[in-house]
Amino acid sequence: MSASPTLEGRRILIIVGGGIAAYKCLDLVRRLRERGAAVTPVMTRDAAQFVTPLSLGALAGAKVYGELFDRDDEHDVGHIRLARDADLVIVAPASATRLAKMAAGIGEDLAGAILLAATVPVLAAPAMNPAMWAHPATRRSVATLRADGLHLIGPNRGEMAERGEAGEGRMAEPLEIVAAVEAILAPTAAAGPLAGRHVVVTSGPTHEPIDPVRYIANRSSGRQGHAIAGALAEAGARVTLVSGPVVIPDPAGVAVVRVETAREMLAAVEAALPADAAVFVAAVADWRTEGAAVEKIKKGAGGPPSLALFENPDILRTVGTGPRRPALVIGFAAETQDLLANAGAKLARKGADLIVANDVSAGTGVMGGTRNTVALVSREGVDAWPDLSKDEVARRLVAEIVRRLPPETPR
Incomplete structure (x- = not known):
């Protein structure tokens, strides 16, 4: 055919x-x-x-x-x-x-x-x-x-x-x-509700190296972040997707910046600004080692090595409270307990306009899966969504972005 x-x-x-x-x-x-x-x-x-x-x-x-x-x-x-x-x-x-x-x-x-x-x-x-x-x-x-x-x-x-x-x-x-x-x-892109807008999206995990073969990471697949980036492009936005290491295809019509570590992700996000909106979906590793070993760390008679951990930069807070803050800042809260309480605290602490809270406890299948159950936490309250495909979550979130984004934003 x-x-x-x-x-x-x-x-x-x-x-x-x-x-x-x-x-x-x-x-x-x-x-x-x-x-x-x-x-x-x-x-x-x-x-x-x-x-x-x-x-x-x-x-x-x-x-x-x-x-x-x-x-x-x-x-x-x-x-x-x-x-x-x-x-x-x-x-x-x-x-x-x-x-x-x-x-x-x-x-x-x-x-x-x-x-x-x-x-x-x-x-x-x-x-x-x-x-x-x-x-x-x-x-x-x-x-x-x-x-x-x-x-x-x-x-x-x-x-x-x-x-x-x-x-x-x-x-x-x-x-x-x-x-x-x-x-x-696509001729329809220019007529989309987000035509002329620039949106930055982060997606996937970050990998923090321990030595040449080991790293600190998480189970994020990047499916939700990539779906959101693709839905934004379909709505006419110019999208910069800053992605950690993933094995899924790039969404169509999106400019992709590939990074490995949290510090690289922050640098790429800051380089992408200014933007009208930013959606921080990536599951960024909270910790990194003091410095990756040049050679593979071998087993020794002294037992496991001692790893000194240091806190990674908080990308959402850095942008949400920074001088180049987009007009609309959305973060994700992946939690295993006290979902709404933790999401509400994150909203206030990190300068976000909206937190998308999702339960990633063992058995939910959210990490690496194709479905998600989220609640939107804002200063107006909580909007709980039913179990949806990640593509449908993306489409609904884009509709929310269209509704919340001011008609004109500073450049």
């Missing part, structure tokens, strides 16, 4: 970068064309080491561009024309080098010149070794690009091309990228 023409009449320019994941772009081009898009391919020199221009051009049904100083193409300033003739630009795979060049505004090749000239949305699908993705330089590049309005999809977790390597760095799958394109270009 053929795909529905969700991208009929849309013009997509795809910049295929160097990397083993370039082979996925052949399927990506096919999927885009199935949905009615006209695809213009651009290949970097490194990309030609992994896929051929002949294959890419055949699937796109269009000429493949590659050189900035091409005599035939540049007679009419071709790189400007390519940038302006598209409705959206995809960069896939986006290597660490390409992300760094984009962040620095380097236009030394055709791909870089197009990206500098583009006035349309740009969607990047990073792909690289997990160590490169986690490197501070790459994190700075991503933070800069996200602040500039770039859309990101992935990377995903999984096996790498290198034998024995696994982690976060696999390029998003073609259908995930297509879904992100559809969300970005």
